[in-house]
Each structure stands twice: as C-alpha cells, then as structure tokens.
Amino acid sequence: MPARFRDGxxxxxxxxARLVPSVLAPSLAAFFVVTAATYQWSxxxxxxxxxxxxxxxxxxxxxxxxxxxxxxxTQRLEAxxxxxxxxxxxxxxxLVVTTVALCAVAGLAIGTLAGDDAxxxxxxxxxxxxxxxxxxxxxxxxxxAGVPVAWVLIALFLxxxxxxxxxxxxxxxxxxxxxxxLAEAMLCxxxxxxxxxxxxxxxT
Amino acid sequence: xxxxxxxxxxxxxxxxxxxPRILDDLSYTVPEGFTLLLGPNGAGKSTMLKLACGMNQPAxxxxxxxRFTSRDxxxxxxxxxxxxxxxxxxGLTAREQVAYTGWLKGMGKSxxxxxxxxxxxxxxxxxxxxxxxxxxxxxxxxxxxxxxALVHGARILLLDExxxxxxxxxxxVFRDLILSLATSEIRVLMSTHDIxxxxxxxxxVTVVGDGRVMFTGxxxxxLRLAPAQTRPERRGEAAYAxxxxxxx
Numbered sequence: 001m002p003a004r005f006r007d008g009x010x011x012x013x014x015x016x017a018r019l020v021p022s023v024l025a026p027s028l029a030a031f032f033v034v035t036a037a038t039y040q041w042s043x044x045x046x047x048x049x050x051x052x053x054x055x056x057x058x059x060x061x062x063x064x065x066x067x068x069x070x071x072x073x074t075q076r077l078e079a080x081x082x083x084x085x086x087x088x089x090x091x092x093x094x095l096v097v098t099t100v101a102l103c104a105v106a107g108l109a110i111g112t113l114a115g116d117d118a119x120x121x122x123x124x125x126x127x128x129x130x131x132x133x134x135x136x137x138x139x140x141x142x143x144x145a146g147v148p149v150a151w152v153l154i155a156l157f158l159x160x161x162x163x164x165x166x167x168x169x170x171x172x173x174x175x176x177x178x179x180x181x182l183a184e185a186m187l188c189x190x191x192x193x194x195x196x197x198x199x200x201x202x203x204t
Numbered sequence: 205x206x207x208x209x210x211x212x213x214x215x216x217x218x219x220x221x222x223x224p225r226i227l228d229d230l231s232y233t234v235p236e237g238f239t240l241l242l243g244p245n246g247a248g249k250s251t252m253l254k255l256a257c258g259m260n261q262p263a264x265x266x267x268x269x270x271r272f273t274s275r276d277x278x279x280x281x282x283x284x285x286x287x288x289x290x291x292x293x294x295g296l297t298a299r300e301q302v303a304y305t306g307w308l309k310g311m312g313k314s315x316x317x318x319x320x321x322x323x324x325x326x327x328x329x330x331x332x333x334x335x336x337x338x339x340x341x342x343x344x345x346x347x348x349x350x351x352x353a354l355v356h357g358a359r360i361l362l363l364d365e366x367x368x369x370x371x372x373x374x375x376x377v378f379r380d381l382i383l384s385l386a387t388s389e390i391r392v393l394m395s396t397h398d399i400x401x402x403x404x405x406x407x408x409v410t411v412v413g414d415g416r417v418m419f420t421g422x423x424x425x426x427l428r429l430a431p432a433q434t435r436p437e438r439r440g441e442a443a444y445a446x447x448x449x450x451x452x
Contacts, residue, residue, distance in 0.1 A: 013296070013300050013303060013304045014307070016296055017293050017295075019294060019295060022295055075294060076291075077291050077293060077301070077308070078287070078291060079259070079285055079286070079291075080304075082259055083257060083258060083259060083280050083283075083285065083308075084308040085281060085310035086307065086310060088308065
C-alpha cells in the first residue's frame, strides 16, 4: 500500500470505528430524502391536553439522524479511548456539529424551496434532540437512546394547550421563526456539546 | 537505557465520596519481568490496575512512572492496560483495530499501521489481521487486545484477568504468549485467579486483600509460604491461601 494512502487510511479508521460510512452517512441521506419527500405529510393526532390536532410527519424525521448518531458515538474502544493521547471527544464533537449543520442546511434549503415552515424548522429540532441525547448520554448513558424518542412523543401528546398552541418547552412543534424555540434548541445543543466535551465517561 | 516502573505511593481510592475505600494507603512498585497479581474477588486488583494505568486517579497519594505522574500525557504513553473484556469494533479488522489503538496513543499514521502488523505478529495473529474483529473467537480477540496494548511500545503492560473464561488449552497458549512478552524491557503485571497454572512461571507474585498488599516478592519466596508437606502441584494454591489468611 503506498505511504500516502496509508496515512489517510488511518484517519479513516476513526470514521470507520464510529460507523460514519456504514451508519451515519446512509441515515443522513435518508434524512434528506425523507424530509424532501414527506414535508407535506400530516395526520390527525390526539392530544392528552386538549382536543385533537394534526401532526406533521416532519416532527419524527429528526429521529432518523439522532438515533443513529447516538449509536455511532457509543461505538468506542472504551479502554483505549479513555487513555487516549488524541482529542477523540473533540473529534466526536466535530462529527456532531457537522451532522447537525448538514441537517439544518438541508432543512432550510428544502423548506425555502418548498415554502414549508416545518421543513425549515427540522434542523433546529435535530439540534435540540441531539443536545438532549448528548446531555443524557453523559449522565445516564443507558437512557440516552430512548430520550429523543420519548421527547417527540411527549411533545405530541402533551406539548400543546387546548387551543393547539405549543407550550414553550415542547420546542419541536414551534414555528421555524420562533426565537424562543430557536434559543431553547441552541442552548440545549450547546449544553450537550459542553457536557460531552467535559465529562469523562464513568468507569466501574 | 533506564526502564522506569510504575510506583503507587500511599494510594487510597474509592468509587465515590460516600463509598467504602477499595484501596487504603497502598504502596507498590511494579517489579521487573512477569508478575502475578492475586487476590479474592473485590480485593481491589482491577482498581489497582486502573490506577496504575492512569484510568482512575487516586483520592490520596500518587501514581508515578519516573518523573511523570498518572495525570501526565507522557505517563500514558508508556503504560498499557488490557481490560477483562475486549471490544470487537464493528466494521474494523484486527489490524485496523490495533492500528486505531496505536493512533489513539499518539502514533503517526503510517507508524501505527506498520506497528499494528508487528504487534499482531508478536501475538501470532498476523494471518488473521484482515479478519473483522466481530468474526474472531474469544481467545483471538484477547490476542488482539494484547497486540493493542503492545502497539505503541509500552514498557509496562497491565492485564486485567485476561485468561478469565478460557479453557485450559487456551489458557496455556495465552500464558506462553504473556511469558514471551515479559522481557528486561517490558514489565507485565497480570491479575488472575488461575494460580495453579501460573504461580511457578511468574517472576514475582503480589497478593492484595482488603485494599492493601498482603504479600509481594519473588516466586520462590511466595511458594515458601505453602506448608512444607504440600504436594508440588498444590503449592501455588496453598501459598496463596497462606498469603491471604489473617496473621496473628
């Protein structure tokens, strides 16, 4: 194998170890396709806090990326990475930021082209759920995979008042232009990244 | 060249402030050659190894390698730890997994790739280097673990019960491998419960119990702890029983 190729190849090992080519890249592609293909889909959905409303299919779409991202970040050589001399957690953070940025750009592009508000908000929702997943992953690793799914369901069942207005905390159901939801999503994402970068995984 | 060793000086450790101390004011120096670390379950063997490799930091005392403490990057570059269970990374071959470990330890990219082949060669796994780790047997995966520990040229190898769950044949092969690694330049400290297989092969034996070192010395001194009438094949176990029994 030529030396130049070998040099690049080892860098690719980190990508391979994190399943970027085999899991994350296909899930990103699926996210783009599903967002573009289903931004108009909606269905009647019962709310536990008052009346029935419609739910956009796009509310679920962030999970196409967030759940695989969690799976990728947990593919670790535990011992070697804890004793690593390389900034692996920073590499992971860069991967997370890139993934969220790609989703945000794709959502904005699709939303702008289609004139759809929910599609424009999908990147924000990916950022929020990713932040939630990273925060929980650092504190309660076993619960991290389920929390984004649980949040989507909570937002759907309990996140609207009797007039179908989303509560401030539900984030996912807010309009793309909502500054409050954007601030909450950015805060949650920043918190998740900070916790991911600073907190050392527990050893038993 | 001077080969420094890992020294634990008056080290105490507990997993949480309110938890009981696993190690209490323990001092220990990893001896030359191949050392067996023995002790009952919960005695603190794994904790001691995790402190010695820099994975955990002591609540009191220091862990040193020459002039470096376990918080220094240079410390981590010279010590390798092999955990009880080796992770088989999805999608990586044996050589890729070993090279990845070398890269994590700060090796250059080409150097890690070449060193991975050499390390696999040392554990007689070169011909399986292109096999995905998910497809390796438990024994082969342990060899990959040893190769990963060796890849960056560590001087101190800390192995946490690497023979647990192996059948007697696998244990024998693995024992021969570990014995071949322990040289004047590499010190091996291995925790185990397989006393009978290994006691007479080791250069030194250390016994821990109740968070402290109950015995440390060369193997003949350890075997002399056994009562005089003990049958030769039982001497290791008898010496261990004598080492952990409370003294008057």
